[in-house]
Amino acid sequence: MxxxxxxxxxxxxxxxxxxxxxxxxxxxxxxxxxxxxxxxxxxxxxxxxxxxxxxxxxxxxxxxxxxxxxxxxxxREVSAGPSPKLQQLLEQNIVYEDAGFLVINKPAGLAVHGGSGVSQGLIESLRATRPSAPFLELVHRLDRETSGCLMIAKKRSMLRHLQEEMRASRVVKVYQALCCGRWPKGMKRISAPLRKNELKSGERIVKVDPDGKVSVTHFQVLHRYHAATLLEVALETGRTHQIRVHCQFAGCPLAGDEKYGVDDCNRQMRQKGLRRMFLHAAQLQVHLPGDQVVEIRSPLPDDLASFLTTLE
Structure with missing residues (x-):
């Protein structure tokens, strides 16, 4: 330095x-x-x-x-910046954009921001791709292995508006998730408080805890396979790892989830071709200033869609 x-x-x-x-x-x-x-x-x-x-x-x-x-x-030493291939991938994956914000179909495996051994995440790479943009900030986050709709604010006023909409539970977030085992019949809503904990190793883990924050998730079965269930999941609250922990709480952890999952199921899913956690942010619905409603959809990516065919 x-x-x-x-x-x-x-x-x-x-x-x-x-x-x-x-x-x-x-x-x-x-x-x-x-x-x-x-x-x-x-x-x-x-x-x-x-x-x-x-x-x-x-x-x-x-x-x-x-x-x-x-x-x-x-x-600080200047990092090399995103590769031309990554810059092109990010621009090609923008599924909605207006003057105030954009929605990008985040690829699985890309962290949303740098840190914890990641020099550049999606937001840093996007800023490097658009050096003349005066303002680009994450509205919310997705786990590194989760793909799908991610909102980026282009104005501070829009950042405040969208985050207030999320705090008021007016932003609709819908996911597709594959869980291990047979999802319990009739279980359409889980209300179980969640609390962040830090292990001695420094790893953060979220658990159901009576003293945690109110957390509510809605579930709908899309398809039942022999040893797994495809779910549509809607968030009423947006806690860290909420879907993953609530699925674990229901006895059906997500397929490919290394933190909250089951080793036997994950091993079987890997043998069938699953290469990452099966969780995709498929839909967003937001109310913009002036009461305009925008709905954005992101279809299931090819790797997850083709994996489902192996389960038929």
Whole structure:
């Protein structure tokens, strides 16, 4: 790493940063600066908004002039960026786009963001593919092995709107999932609170726990196979690993799920050709500002569709 230094500079806030806390705004701009240093320059009044001191919790408004003082940063090594093949794949997999957001059919195996040994995820790769885009942020997340509909906001105002819609349970999310065994007849709804736990190894795991957060999932059987059941799954809440843990709770974990699944079932499914967890985000329905309703569908990808034919 090499050290660099920013001189005093001013940033004028546009709509993409309106409503953002100034501490988060600075952390995003001053990559390589320790968080403690960012909060120190705020406390000391070195950061000014329209000529006045600003507290960390101040929310920016359109037209604000933010003065950022000289600050030394550690320049991180620049990653190679996404390959031309990945850039082309991402653009080809955009299934809906307007001025405010886009929906991409996320390929299985691609993490939504970098971290935990992943240098570049989908969002970093998409930003590199569209360098002139002023704002691209994940609205929600999908597990690395899950394919299907993923929303990306192109404006901060749309990010706030879509996340508020999700908090109010007004976004319809429908998945297709293959579970091991025979799904219990009549089981169409599971309401079981979920709680995140961290193991000594540092791995995070989610469990059904009376002290967890309210979690509700709706299920409909699409097809019964000899040793598996194809389900349509709709989320009423959106907890981490919710579908995977609720299926495990029902005694029918997802096929190919290495964390919550059953080894014998996973081994049998691998022998039949399943190469990953069978979970696909098949449908989204969202209400946009102005009461426009958008419905996006993503068909089952070829690898999962062809695998089902082996179960017939």
């Amino acid at each position: 090499q050290n660099g230094c920013f001189g005093v500079h001013f940033v004028h806030v546009d709509e993409n940063h309106a409503g953002q806390r100034i501490d988060n705004f600075l952390l995003g701009r001053l990559k390589g600066v320790p968080k403690s240093r960012v909060y120190r320059i705020l406390r000391k009044g070195e950061v000014r908004v329209n000529g006045s001191r600003a507290k960390a919790e101040y929310r920016l408004q359109v037209g604000d002039a933010v003065r950022i003082p000289p600050i030394r940063v550690a320049e």
